[in-house]
Amino acid sequence: MRILLIHADFIEYTALEPAIKEPEPIDNKSERFEECLVAFCSIEKIDEEDPKGVAELAAQSIMEHANMIGVKTIVLYPYAHLSSNLASPRMAMDILKELKNSLKPLANVKSAPFGWYKSFIIKCKGHPLSELSRTILPPEKKEKKEEKTTPSKFLILMPDGKEIPIDLSRPESFLNLNIEPSLIQLIKNEAGLKEERGPPIHIKLMKRLELVDYEPASDVGHFRFYPKGLMIKESLEAFATELAVKELKALKIETPMLYRLDEPDIAEQAAKFRERDYRLKIDNREFTLRFAGDFGLFRMMKDAIMSYKQLPIRVYELSHSFRLEQSGECVGLKRLRAFTMPDIHCFCANLNQGLSEYKLLFEKYTMLTNAMEIDYAIAFRVVEEFYEKNKEWFLSLLKIVNKSALIELLPEMKHYWILKHEYQAIDSIGGNLQLVTVQLDVEDATRYGIMYIDEDGQKKGCIILHSSMGSIERWMGIVLEQAAKNQMSGRTPKLPLWLSPIQVRVIPVSSNYLDKAMEIASKISQSFIRVDVDDRDESVPRKIRDAEMEWIPYIIVLGEKEVNSGELSVRIRGEGIFKRTLDSLISEISEKLSSKPRIPLCLPMLLSMRPKFA
């Protein structure tokens, strides 16, 4: 907030015409105040973060000065022209009201109406202290300190029901436990134990494999996807969509990217997000780019009529979100400013339904995460009382995944959720990355007016489950990191078969076998397997090397022997060279792919016809 303070003999104003759509209603068009301190105020964007805090600080500052010069009357005068970064009119009005209320017990407070073009006459006294300007910033949030006064407790819960309390400040309490290495690594990170770390390996890989790259012409954290990268991305998206729509029977929706900031619920959510949203101004109206799926979804569900008979209702959306993450924090695919996220929200009638729904999601996401062939650890964050009451239920979840979990017990409810969990991947340099998350939300439904009609005909608020498999881009990063980890431990680096951009490559030993190679490739392709043909004028060893560098899982070398014998020579990545008939190879691959998405090849089948991207 910017304030211009003027000690005046008098101020006199007349409201002429409205300057905004909904100006403050007025009783008197004109008013005059004698012997007063006039505070011209501009409420700024940043004040929206903490309206009360700002109002309080401003009141203090004004009173300090009023006492010094000994005036009894304070006139608050809304004056937009002190700042170029104004708050929304609605918020500004609220904050000014707040300011007025804070001053009321301390002085005789008057205010000029908000949202009017006004003419005014002021007579400034002109003494040294009669003119003064102040900038008030929202007070620093004290959440951290509060957390310190009521710290969380941590324990490890094992699938057999054993509980091991741990103390993050004492590494010896968890370093030597007989639990999964990935969980120990997660706890180390949680405890802030730092290790020497290089750049994430996936950055080199994503470029070398022609998957994804930076786009310097865009903002930090916005990437370009090459065809091979896009095939992986689309496979992941299809997998998420199938899980939601086919297995969970979720309703698939789409909501806008852009939201008006003069809608109170949007403004509230955006303010909580603390300047980490993209803002833009069009025709004098401020917008924010969605940073989560909740905006449009909550709006849609608020308008929906839901009966208890229909619950639980699951809603799925796959959408881009935008977050203005700190530039220094955007490294490779770990954190982006523009990313793709599949979200599933479940609307439940009561806590019981919420819990069984939670378990169902847990089961599905476990299946999904296992399909990625990565190391991961699980952490629950839960209000202590809730945990104590539902221990058996927690155990039933761990039995599904058959892993121990870190459990953070929160002494009281600090967020809108009472329970959440994360699947955290461990990357090649020991860092952890949040992937899947499910949150049990007991508050938002009433806050946002998402109601269902119960048996008794009464409207009641839903229990909402928020869940996501995490950003698709981050998943790509972690799958690459896992490959790098395998390589470091002496195994062959590879992607899961279903995510490999090229699944089979056919290498004819000379151009004489090109037609035959094409024939075989098109047969394989008919089974929805991504296959290509290396028709370049290169030596066979060279083509094999290139295929291996691309991490292609199946390489077929085709020459006279194969054409005569009818048996193919198949080089399986990391395993060796095997004989297969075409049919047995196709059925072997199809079996491995089972129900995984089959995104078609979006490149020319002939290598010679492809541009090089990296």
Added chain:
RNA sequence: GCCCCAGUAGCUCAGCCCGGUAGAGCGACGGUCUUGUAAACCGUUGGUCAGGGGUUCAAAGCCCCUCUGGGGCUCCA
């Protein structure tokens, strides 16, 4: 966002300390070779030394600013 480091051919990098004609390998292009399980051979091409400014007779190099990337910190309702 803050502090530190880096940016030289499409890619990986040398040259920079100590100012004096812009280098290599790979790739791409052309040719020879018709090839058997991780790099055939020969030739040609390739540069706003990230951008801008300054110092200097002379700047890839020294100084300043900006951009991009990396590391660390902070942040992650």
